Amino acid sequence: MARKGKLMNERHERIMKFLQDxxxxxxxxxxxxxxxxxxxxxxxxxxxxYVRQLVEMGYLERDEHVSRSIRIVRSFENKKNKPQSVSYSKQEVLRFPVLGRIVASAPIPVPNSDLAYFDAESYIEIPRKMIPLNEKDSELFVLEVSGDSMIDAMINDGDKVIFRQATAAVNGDMVAVWLSNNDETTLKYFYHEGDRIRLQPANPTMGPIYIDNPEQVHIMGKVVMVIRNLL
Incomplete structure (x- = not known):
């Protein structure tokens, strides 16, 4: 319930203006x-x-379990008495559960990678307009990255990656793969080089991974979007 009678201070107003812009x-x-x-x-x-106070005053809404979930739900007046509008609505937001973790390092066994990890309260929300129009919601899934082998691709430890389900890839695609020979998973660039597969990291301190039997490389999904972990 919104708290009645509490007034904004200067920091409250600056936060609201920043959120709006x-x-x-x-x-x-x-x-x-x-x-x-x-x-x-x-x-x-x-x-x-301060954000909690603005929620209590009825100006903001947020989901405590979701990062970047703050919404302006009530207009406010700054010191120039200009009303500020709501920036976007729930209807414009897509919500995805974080289904597991994928390593961006040397491949590690599935039981240790938390690929099957699921937390019912772990979600990300993104505006619908940020997803390409040809992407079907049912084909998308989210994994949390563990490791730093893809840092030059601007994917860091703790980032969330949205994937589109896929079973095949072309050279240069960034993919989540399962290596059936060792029951391992990893996130890398994919290259088919004749009789072998090269899984290329984006970190100059790490070398590529070569798989001599292409049938042991199973594509799970292609990267669609990266959500930065800025907290």
Missing amino acids: YQQKNQYSPSIREIGNFIGVNSTSLVDY
Whole structure:
């Protein structure tokens, strides 16, 4: 329930203005750290405190279990008495559960990779307009990245990756693969080189992985989008 009678202070107004501008530009909400950087507060706990106050005042809505889930649900007036509008609605947002983790390092056995991990409260939300129109929601799934072999592809440890289900790939595709010979999974660039498969990392300190029997490489999905872990 919104708290009655509590008034905005300057930081509240700056947060609201930042949220409005950021969401209108990107069509998704900023992280707590990004909000803190804008208002000059290093403590994410303090920023979270201000956001919670705005939720209590009825200006914002958020899902505690979902990153980047802050929404403006009530217009406000800044010191110039100009009403600020809601940036986007729930109907424009797609919600995906994080179905597991995929390693971006040397392949590791499936039981240790948490590929089958599922937490019913772990979701990501993204604006529908960010997904290409030819992508069907039912063909998409999300995995959390563990490791740093794809850092030059701007995929870091803790990032969430949206995949489209696939069983085949062309050279240069970034894919999630299962290696049936060792029951291992990994995230790499795919290259078919005659009688072997090369799985190429995007990290100059790591070498490629060569699989001499292409039938042992099973494509699970192709990368569609990366959601940065900025918290």
